Amino acid sequence: MDGADSLFAFLSSHVAQAAAARQEGSAPEDQQQQEQQPQDGQPPPPPQQQARPSRTAAQLQHHIRRLKRSGRLAAALRLSYEGMDEHPRMRCFVASAASLEAKLGRREAALALLDEGLARWPGNVALLLPLGRTRAALGDRAGAREAFRAALAAEPDNAYILHAWGMVEAAAGDVAAARSLFRSAVKAEPDMAATYTAWARMEATARWGPAGEEAARRVFDEGHRADPSHVPLLHAWATFELNHDKQSAARRLLERALELDPHHVPSWMALGQLEWRQGNAGRAREVFELGLALGGRGAGMQVSLLSALAELELRMKNVKRARDLFERLRQFAPQHVPALLSAAQMEHRAGNAARAARLYDEVQAAVEQQGVVRGSEGTAAVILRPRRRPRAAAVGAEAQAEDGTRAASAPAEPSEAAPAAAAAAAAPAGPPGAVVPVLHARAQAALRDGDVEAAERWLASVEALEPGNGYLCHTRGLLCQREGQVEAAEDWFRRGLRCRGSRDGALLCFEGLAELLAFKGLKDEARAVWRAGMAAVQPLTSRYLRQAALFEKKERNWAAAAALFSDAVRRDPQDYRSWLQWAVFERRQRNFEAAERCFQQGTAVAPGYPYLWYAYATMLIALKRLPEARAVLQTATRNCPRSAPLWMEWALMEAAAGDVEAARRLFTRGSEVPPTYQHAPLYQAWADFERQQGDEAAAQRLALQAEELSQAPGRGRRAYGSRMQPAAGTTTA
Structure with a gap:
């Protein structure tokens, strides 16, 4: 039994044990429910008043943490607001509600909570920390630094503040500042595995090639030695190795992570994606199903x-x-x-x-x-906005806190509970x-x-x-450009440059403006816009870097284009479109080995993306490496069986090699794809092939089919699938 099978057996066994435990645990509850049912002929017991039991602050905090870990953010937010009502002197519930509002994308609500909290408790570190994070998320890095600086003034060795500030600097591209902050964080808390994870990820993206990989591995290893049982670090390390095509190392790390915590969802997902990448779609589905079986x-x-x-x-x-x-x-x-x-x-x-x-x-x-x-x-x-309490009540609460009753809280008065419930019910959706x-x-x-x-x-x-929504401005700009309204398009793109609600929306507008200026022949101005986007918005998306690379490629700035493609895949190793464009670039530069490495990385990331396979196979065919091309096409058609161009390319290759029966069999297979994936050029190529073989009747029949397909609306044009534009609020590589 190899490593994969042993891991799979362990996970299957654990799932069975968990299912048995759940079944055993449910029996007493069922029995209790049966005992509570009224006997025949007896009236049901009178309904009892369901009063909410009094909950301590510690109990609420524990429940909120559990909800966060399980991904139930809305429920955790609701409970945080309840904690604010039931324990109005506990600042932790204000900080929790603000952090959750920010995670749910409602940063203005988060800032309102934090502003009111800091007005009551000036300089409180528990509130300054989420304030810095929220300001950073809104693009206010100066405001974020100010909040972190104030927090560190109160608690200079607080590892959580150092970690959060380091994350902001890493996102802004200031590697030296981020490295210093991460190092200070782990010095304050040596087992701060989350900091090691963020630090390693930064090192991996800061430098391309072996130097960056080894720097990241050193940080991962240091963090693992500090806390060998930290599952999120093991998962992050495994993901890093997977992105660098070290699949055996990734599997070993995921095996250890799931042995330590079989309920860790990201590790299940990574293991399923690993199987998928290796072409084991059936095993990948089984991994996901095992993960689902473990969840309540x-x-x-x-x-x-x-x-x-x-x-x-x-x-x-x-x-x-x-x-x-x-x-x-x-x-x-x-x-x-x-x-x-x-x-x-x-x-x-x-x-x-x-x-x-x-x-x-x-x-x-x-x-x-x-x-x-x-x-x-x-x-x-x-x-549910925090209710403003009368000043006298606030002063009384502070006096009570000074008397040593900070951790405890008196039950809420009945007169306050009803308004709170009413406020929740009346709150806007x-x-x-x-x-x-x-x-x-x-x-x-x-x-x-x-x-x-x-x-x-x-x-x-x-x-x-x-x-001022960046996605709106980008889409409006493209519409105007399509209709020939160039000046209006430029106005829309420039309006979107000021978008603060979405990093990706702003980057799309920088991209649209740069490409429009290039279209107008203003190449220097276009390059200045590309660079302005890189300076104004951090972190950059791989899509933005890829499009900038394509601009430099058109301008024949080969070194700049190669560097930008390299940056794009370093930012997001899963961005298969960048791998494709980089591979095509290297192929045209006749750097065939580099192109093949890019094709291999891209097909490993997205085995269902036919463009990659097609470009890879055609390069091998052009290089007369037919056995390798045949192997690539076999894998490609297994992963993309509905891609008629792949079947056509394979058939043409075999026809050129003189294998008539194989070519005819492959043309036939390509013609059997579903109607929406039919491809008119396949029938035309098949017709030419049959004409060369002397079968004019078959050639005419196939040529007629090609003509009918090419004239049918929506047919013969969808061999690969449509390209989607980015939706507002989503990240597109």
Whole structure:
């Protein structure tokens, strides 16, 4: 039994044990429920008043931490607000609510909480820490540094503050400052494994090649020696090794992580992705199912695993499997916003316009009417502003705290409990901006359908809510450019440069403006805009670096283009489009070994992306490396069986090699793809082949099929699938 099989056996055994334990634990409860049922002929017992038991602050904090770990952020937020009401002198609940609001994307609500908290408790470190994080998330790095500096003035050796500040500097690209802060954090807390993880990730992206890899491994190793049982560090290390194609090392680390904590969802996901990358789709699905079997009922583990598996199936164009997974996910979280959006976009790409429209309606209603936001687990995340207490009450509470009663709290007065419940019930369902990603996604769906009028209506709705939204400005700019309104397009892009709500939205506008200026022939101005985006927005996306590389490539600045492609894949090793573009660039430079390395990395990351396989195979064919090309095409068609161009390229290769029967068999296989994946050039190539073989009747029949396909709307053009534009609120590589 090899390592993979032994790990799989261990995990299967643990799942069986967990299932048995759950079954045994449920028997007494069932029996108790049966005992509570009234006997025949006896009246049911009178209903008892259900008063909420008094909860200590420690109990509430413990419950909030459990909810956070399970991914139930909306529930944790609700409990944090309850803690603020029940224990008004405990600052931890204000800090918890603010942090959760920020995680749910409602940073203005977080700032309101923190401002009120710091007005009551000036200089409090527990509040300054989330304030720094929230300001950084809003792009206010100067404000974030100010908050962290004030916190460190109070507690100079607080490792959590040093860690958070280091994260901000790393995101801003200041490697030296971040390294110094991370080093200070682990000096203050030697077993601070989360800091080692962030530090190692930064080192891996700060330098390309062996130097960066070894620096990251040294940090990971130091962190592991400080805390050998820290599962998130093991997972992060495994992900790092997986991204650098060290699959055996990644498997060993994941094996250790899951032995220590079989309930660690990210490790299950990474193990499933490892199997998927190695071409073991069946085993990958089994890994995800084992992870699902370990989870209890609720939205945490199931939603994460089902979402990850659905996205993998979509990457492989397995729409039916992905649809089934989205339906399963909705059993746990019927209003999970990211899943509903992904499902809607999937159905739209598959041509199911009515089903997509229903899903868009559902997600829009969930956000607008019930307060569900993208970061929540599919349940309402109610905004409840902290109630301003009378000054006398605040003074009395502070005096009581000074008397040594800080940790305890008297039960809330009945007169206060009712207003709190009423405030929660009356609170608005959600912030107006929460629906913006949904409205923008609908606009893009309409644009893909060619319905500009409908797209304009959805964009107008976005503009009414967030006039400076970067995604809105980018889409408006592209629309104007498409209609020949170049000056209007430039105005929209420049407006989006000032977007502060989304890093990615701002970068899209820098990208759009640079490409527009290049189109106008203003190459120096375009390059200045690319560089301005790199200076203004951090961290950069791999997409932005890739597009900048393509600009330099067009300008024949080969060294600059290669460096930018390298930066793009260093930022995101999973960005298969960057691997493809870099490979094509190296191939045109006749650096075939470098191109092949890029093709291999890209196909390992995205085995269901046919463009990579096609470009890789055609390069090998051009180099007369036919056995290797044949092996690549075999793997490619196994991973992308509906890609007619791959079958066509393979058939043409065999035809050129003189294997007539193999060519005819491969043409036939390519013609058997589903209707929406039919490819007119395949039939034309097949017709030419049969004409060369002397079968004119077959050639004419096939040429007619090619002509019919090329004239049919929407047919013969979808061999690879459509390219989607980025939706507001999402990160596109």
